[in-house]
Structures are given as structure tokens and as C-alpha cells.
Amino acid sequence: MDDAGPQGSSEQIWSVFEFARRYRLAKREENRLLMLYGPTASLRDLLANAQRHSFIPQSADS
Template sequence: MTQHLDQQTVVSQGLKKVWNVSEFAKRYRLDQREENRLLKLLGPFASEHELLMNATRTPNFR
């Protein structure tokens, strides 16, 4: 099924940014364990919002 998209609608709503989960993990300095968890949960690609809501980082105490 195809759907016609009006250009004005797309511009006003904006597009969702889709990330490669491995690139996201490198950028946000997530460890390998967390990267693997996100890959199992979301697959190889996910929206920025999904990744930010599901990612957890271990705190680095001094």
C-alpha cells in the first residue's frame, strides 16, 4: 500500500531521526553490555527517542 505525503505536512511535522544502535552506543559512551541489550530490544536501527528512553549508563564514581 502506498500513501501520498504532502510536502507541507512533512516539513511542519519533521522527520524522526533514525540511528544505527552501534553508532548511538559509541556516541553516548555506552558499554558493550548495554549496546547488546539495546540491539536485542530494538534491533539494528531505532529512532532517537526510543534509544534515549531505553539507554542506561552506569555512573562513574570518583
């Protein structure tokens, strides 16, 4: 069976490195995903498990 056929976007296999670059993940988060999945993973898994951290610190009173 040919993997190049039409598939849903959630079934696409992505490079963790490319995913981290495209979604501007911190190096620490990229390394966490690499430890979880290795060098490739489905887009669905990456989107479900990636954590982006805000650049704006949260104040204690808001």
C-alpha cells in the first residue's frame, strides 16, 4: 500500500524537528516531543501533545 495516497491531515506523519520549527516551539518542548515519539510522529499526536508557552508572564493578580 502506498503511503502517498490521500489521507486526512491528522494521519500525516511529520518530522518532529519540522513541526517544532513550524509551530515555533521552544527547544525544550522539541526535545520533550522527541523523547515521546522519536524523530517522527503523526500530526494528530503532535498537535495533541505539544505545549506552547506564552512569552507574556502571568501576573498573580489577574
